[in-house]
Amino acid sequence: MGFEPHEPEQRRELNSTLLQADITVSELWLRYFSMSGTAGEYEVQAYVEGLISLPALQRHLLAMAAREIISETP
Incomplete structure (x- = not known):
């Protein structure tokens, strides 16, 4: 399976979120x-x-999971 056109940007955004929020x-x-x-x-x-x-669905779920973790962080 090759990379979809928006996938690299989605990955960069996810990585940035993980780093900023200190999520493993x-x-x-x-x-x-x-x-x-x-x-x-x-x-x-x-x-x-x-x-x-x-x-795409799995990438979307990863982004949602990151947002949920952030929303629960005090």
């Missing part, structure tokens, strides 16, 4: 998985590192 990939994956995300933790790590592509 493990924390992100756990929330994403609880939202019915289907990728494994290692796949999410590989996606964040730009090594693999994920379907």
